[in-house]
Amino acid sequence: MHPSPSIAFLRLNPEKNRDIPLPRYMTAQSAGMDICAALDDDLVLNHGCICLVPTGFAMALPDGFEAQIRPRSGLAVKHGISIINAPGTIDADYRGEVKIALINLGPDPVTLKRGDRIAQMVVQKVYQARIEVVHDLDDTDRSGGGFGHTGR
Numbered sequence: 566m567h568p569s570p571s572i573a574f575l576r577l578n579p580e581k582n583r584d585i586p587l588p589r590y591m592t593a594q595s596a597g598m599d600i601c602a603a604l605d606d607d608l609v610l611n612h613g614c615i616c617l618v619p620t621g622f623a624m625a626l627p628d629g630f631e632a633q634i635r636p637r638s639g640l641a642v643k644h645g646i647s648i649i650n651a652p653g654t655i656d657a658d659y660r661g662e663v664k665i666a667l668i669n670l671g672p673d674p675v676t677l678k679r680g681d682r683i684a685q686m687v688v689q690k691v692y693q694a695r696i697e698v699v700h701d702l703d704d705t706d707r708s709g710g711g712f713g714h715t716g717r
C-alpha cells in the first residue's frame with residue numbers, strides 16, 4: 566500500500582449542514598467515499614433531466630491528485646440515476662463547493678432527499694504531462710487503426 570494522501574474537507578455553511586455527513590468510506594476497502602446531497606428540499610428528477618446537486622462541502626486535494634465523481638451502482642441499476650459527466654473531475658486547485666451532476670436515465674421520476682448518498686468519489690494520483698511538439702510519430706503495429714479495427 567502507498568501512504569494515503571490527506572485531504573482537507575471544509576463543511577460549508579456548518580450551522581445548516583451539520584446533519585450532512587462528509588464524504589466517507591462505507592466499508593474497510595471501499596475505493597470510493599460516498600457523497601451526500603445537501604438538498605434543502607426533496608428533489609424530483611424526471612426522466613432525462615439533469616440537476617447539479619450541492620454537497621455542502623469544499624476540499625483541498627494535495628498537489629498531484631484528482632478526485633473522480635462516479636455514479637453509485639445501486640442508484641443506477643435500481644433507479645436509472647447516473648452522472649452526466651461521469652467520471653467528474655475535481656482538480657487539486659478547486660476550492661468551490663463540490664457539486665454532483667445527476668441525470669435520470671430511467672423511465673420513472675426519482676425523488677432524492679436531503680442526506681441521500683448520491684455519488685462516490687475516488688481519489689487518484691494524476692500526472693500533468695510535458696508537451697513536446699514533433700514532426701513525426703514512431704511506427705506501431707496498430708498505426709492508425711482504432712474504433713473496432715481488430716473486429717468484434
Ligand SMILES: O=c1ccn([C@H]2C[C@H](O)[C@@H](COP(=O)(O)OP(=O)(O)OP(=O)(O)O)O2)c(=O)[nH]1
Pocket residue numbers: 634650653654655656657659662663664665666
Ligand atoms: O462533477 C463535478 C465536476 C467538476 N466540479 C468542479 C471541480 C472541478 O475542479 C471544476 C472544474 O471541472 P471541469 O474541469 O470538469 O469543468 P470545466 O467545464 O472544464 O470548467 P473549468 O473551465 O472551470 O475547468 O468543477 C464539480 O464540483 N463536480
Ligand SMILES: [Mg+2]
Pocket residue numbers: none
Ligand atoms: Mg476544466
